[in-house]
Amino acid sequence: MSEIERQRQDTRLDRYLDFYAERTNGLQVSAVRALFSVANRPEVVSLAGGMPNIADLPRAAYGEAVSKLIRDHGIQAMQYGSGQGEPFIREKICEVMAEEGIHAHADDIVISCGSQQALDLVTRVFCDPGDIVLAEAPSYVGALGTFNAYQCQVVHVEMDDDGISPTALRQAIHTLRAAGKRIKFLYTIPNFQNPTGVTQSLARREELIAVAREEQLLIIEDNPYGLLTLDAEPMPALRAMDEDVVVYLGSFSKTFAPGFRIGWVLAPHAVREKLVLTQEAATLCPPVFSQFAIATYLDEFDWRGQIGVFRDMYRARRDAMLAGLAEHMPEGSTWTHPLGGFFVWLTLPPGLDAQAMLPRAVSARVAYVPGTAFYADGMGSRNMRLSFCFPTPERIIEGTRRLGEVLKAEQAMHATFGLADTDSPRGTLQLGPAPDIL
Numbered sequence: 001m002s003e004i005e006r007q008r009q010d011t012r013l014d015r016y017l018d019f020y021a022e023r024t025n026g027l028q029v030s031a032v033r034a035l036f037s038v039a040n041r042p043e044v045v046s047l048a049g050g051m052p053n054i055a056d057l058p059r060a061a062y063g064e065a066v067s068k069l070i071r072d073h074g075i076q077a078m079q080y081g082s083g084q085g086e087p088f089i090r091e092k093i094c095e096v097m098a099e100e101g102i103h104a105h106a107d108d109i110v111i112s113c114g115s116q117q118a119l120d121l122v123t124r125v126f127c128d129p130g131d132i133v134l135a136e137a138p139s140y141v142g143a144l145g146t147f148n149a150y151q152c153q154v155v156h157v158e159m160d161d162d163g164i165s166p167t168a169l170r171q172a173i174h175t176l177r178a179a180g181k182r183i184k185f186l187y188t189i190p191n192f193q194n195p196t197g198v199t200q201s202l203a204r205r206e207e208l209i210a211v212a213r214e215e216q217l218l219i220i221e222d223n224p225y226g227l228l229t230l231d232a233e234p235m236p237a238l239r240a241m242d243e244d245v246v247v248y249l250g251s252f253s254k255t256f257a258p259g260f261r262i263g264w265v266l267a268p269h270a271v272r273e274k275l276v277l278t279q280e281a282a283t284l285c286p287p288v289f290s291q292f293a294i295a296t297y298l299d300e301f302d303w304r305g306q307i308g309v310f311r312d313m314y315r316a317r318r319d320a321m322l323a324g325l326a327e328h329m330p331e332g333s334t335w336t337h338p339l340g341g342f343f344v345w346l347t348l349p350p351g352l353d354a355q356a357m358l359p360r361a362v363s364a365r366v367a368y369v370p371g372t373a374f375y376a377d378g379m380g381s382r383n384m385r386l387s388f389c390f391p392t393p394e395r396i397i398e399g400t401r402r403l404g405e406v407l408k409a410e411q412a413m414h415a416t417f418g419l420a421d422t423d424s425p426r427g428t429l430q431l432g433p434a435p436d437i438l
């Protein structure tokens with residue numbers, strides 16, 4: 001082969017193809033991702049991204065506290081630390097979790113690099129390739145990415161306005177076990193679920209715990225939004241109801257700031273041991289400086305009051321979105337009414353396809369995440385996730401107006417050319433756990 005031929009081949013083929021691990025086969029770049037770079041332009045109202053709005057944090061005062069931290073405790077704060085996480089922040093986290101009825105010991109907590117890494121650690125500890133993970137239908141895109149990276153098979157369990165259906169859950173367990181499948185855990189987001197915004201009712205939580213006990217099912221409870229309740233007091237966490245069947249994941253990303261990348265796992269003792277060893281293999285120790293910085297915030301600032309400030313700000317945005325949808329959505333659309341968190345889940349009139357029309361929506365300067373991103377089985381064509389966390393209320397209203405026009409234009413087009421079949425599975429839309437759409 002001539003040098004020219006070799007060079008030409010090198011530009012077309014991935015020369016490392018023969019060396020990649022099998023688990024990378026499922027990692028794909030999505031065509032939709034290119035659209036999101038456009039969606040982040042200022043003229044586009046992005047209802048796609050799940051970034052918290054942290055502009056209201058007391059940055060000047062906190063900046064001084066962090067300077068003092070470096071001056072007075074920098075030698076420790078900038079050093080390696082414990083693989084489990086620093087004891088003082090684990091103590092503080094017990095206080096945070098008490099807000100949702102959890103009584104925990106600091107010794108049972110493992111600090112992670114955001115709850116995203118907690119998901120990775122838990123999956124690494126429990127799952128072999130081919131194992132089944134049960135998850136709500138739909139579920140968090142970042143978790144689906146992690147389960148996919150470890151070659152797990154995700155089986156979705158139907159949910160309604162009160163959360164995951166215990167009857168469907170029991171049925172799925174029996175069917176899968178009868179077929180000889182190994183179910184490793186149920187992954188659930190009980191509060192203001194990402195992507196639907198749905199909250200599990202108290203009765204559902206009790207039923208879910210009962211199913212887990214009877215069926216020997218481990219529950220992974222992912223709860224980054226729990227304290228961002230907009231209408232009522234926080235519900236008791238599943239972990240507050242049972243400490244043996246629940247592994248709990250928490251995060252400071254939504255109640256403080258995501259840039260520190262600090263989350264945690266609260267697990268039964270034996271599991272905790274495995275998580276610490278896995279964390280040490282992955283990172284030696286979670287970021288020490290971030291732990292000091294967050295502990296400083298919790299010690300010296302009114303973090304409960306700040307959550308109140310966030311709640312007021314997100315409530316105004318949630319209300320703007322619900323008002324905008326009521327005014328601008330065409331007949332036949334329905335949507336959830338979240339009691340907290342960041343997201344509304346929109347179901348389009350029959351025949352409209354959220355993924356197919358995304359390029360037209362972005363041209364009309366409004367963006368969303370198509371529902372297919374939140375299913376491992378190709379469902380979700382008639383759905384989209386709309387985030388109300390980041391744009392101002394005025395921009396949210398304008399975004400829903402633009403979206404309404406796009407939907408009406410789609411309907412007019414379908415009236416001419418016929419309806420698409422949006423109730424059958426599609427190829428899955430793999431967006432991966434990237435920060436712009438979490």
Ligand SMILES: Cc1ncc(COP(=O)(O)O)c(C=O)c1O
Binds near residue numbers: 115117189194262
């Ligand atoms: C349900 C859910 N779990 C986990 C995460 C990851 O959060 P972090 O890694 O920032 O703690 C997110 C982020 O959006 C989320 O929505």
